[in-house]
Structures are given as C-alpha cells and as structure tokens.
Amino acid sequence: MNVREFIETWEIHNRINLYLLNAIPDEYLSDISASKGRNVGEHFAHIHNVRLMWLKSAEPLLLSDQIKIEKTIINKRLLIDELANSAKAIAALLQNGFEQGKIKGFKPHPIAFLGYLIAHESHHRGQIILCLKQSGHPVDKKIQFGLWECGSR
Template identity: 65%
Template sequence: MSALTETWQIHNRINIYLLDAIEEAHLTDTLSSKGRNVGEQFAHINNVRLMWLKAADASLLEGLPKIEKGNISKENLTDAMNRSAAAIEQLFDRSVDGKIKGFKPHATAFLGYLISHESHHRGQIMLALKQSGHPVSQKVQYGIWEWGVR
C-alpha cells in the first residue's frame, strides 16, 4: 500500500468516525437557513469525489451513488462515502507517473486538496452541530485527530 493510499484511508476513516457519532435526527442541523445541513455536507463531500472521478477516470464511477437531498440517511451516506473512498484509492493506485488526469501538479497535491476540502466541511459539520445544541462528544472532538490509531 502506498503512503498516499494509506493517508487517504485514514482520512476517510475519520470522516466515517464523525458520521457514526451523529444521531440520524441531527443530520438536518444547519449553520444558517441558506446553507447545507449536516447531511448535505456529507453528501457534498461524496459528490465532489464523484466529480473528480468523472474527470480523472470515469471507469471508476461505475455503481457509485450520487447522494441527492431527498436520499440522505446515515446508512446511505456511510455506504456512498466508503465506496467513493475506495474508488479514489483506486485512482491513486492507477495514477501514471504520480499524475491525476485533470489536476495539477501531481497526485500528492490532489490528496492534499481532497483532505483540505473535506476537512473544511467536517469543521462546518461540527460547528453546525454545536450551534444547534448537538455537539459531538469530547471523545469524538479529539478522536478526529487520531491519525495513527487503527
């Protein structure tokens, strides 16, 4: 397993760890009436992965579900995010000369981009939960930083 692949797997595991810690009813928590709610934030993460897969290697999209607003549940989000994460992992494994089609400069920067984007939304998720009176536990707040633990 490459360092890129392992780092991606750790990152996705943390996303799922956070999702697991959220009660189903709190997926509708939001920062504002105009912004995405918690469930929509997770759906957006998944759907942006699909957008990149389409651009970089559309063959990896087969069977991957786009999450629509009316189809948001913890079960659907967990399944979709794990499946899209596996496809991104395959994209890294297939990268030719460390390049990702449609992204400059290289696969390592693409990994950094994905992690930055998704972590931004993780922060929005945690803030929306906190401001809605449903903060994740302190264990989860610290647990998202446990990158070395399996």
C-alpha cells in the same frame, strides 16, 4: 516515494470522516448552521459527490459502482455506504495517478491532489461540527479529540 503510505493516508482520512458520521445521531443530520447553507447530511453528501465529480473527470471507469447522493434521499446508512464506496474508488484513482505521475484534470501532481481532497473534506468536517454546535448538539469531546487520533483510525 512510498505510494502505499499515501493511499493509507487517504484511507485514514476517510475513516476519520466515517468516525464523525457514526457519532452523529440520525436526527441531527438535518442540523444547520446559524448562517444557513448545507445541513449536516448535505455536507457529507457533498463530500461524496465531489469525489464522484473527480472520478468522472479523471477516470470515468471508476464511476461504475457509484451513485450520486441527492438531497432528497439523505440518510445515515446511505452516507456511510456511499462514502466508503467512493473512498475505495478514490484510492484506486490515486494508485493509478501515482503510477502514471498525474491525475487527469488536476495540476500539479497526485500528492497535491491528495492534499486537495483532504483539505476540502476536512473543511466540511469543520462545517459539520459547527452546524451541530450551533444547533445545540455539540459533538462529544471524546469524539472531537478522536478526530485527531490518526494512528488509531
């Protein structure tokens, strides 16, 4: 097992999140789907805050440089900075988890944890794209295809 490749997979995944966020104009962060729920900015904040939840549970020392994003203070710069920040902490959690063979509070193993994180965040990327589309601000086709270009992210 090449641990570095798993960490790189996480880093690619986070760059794809940031690629999408960077393509969204600030004023569209408040877009919401027809079925209500979270708006675009809140989906990104939720991704970050769930990362913090896992850090708190599995390795609290990695929380020291992290801040929870509250609904009242969401803006693009904050989201970009904090998603990058929490991604680094999750990379450290994964690294430690691979070395120890486990992530505290998660079963069965660190590879499954990585899969869980990517699945969860990718679900929210889909929700973000839906919010934008239903609000009349569909993501540009180039960006949509770019989300799948793992080798260049």
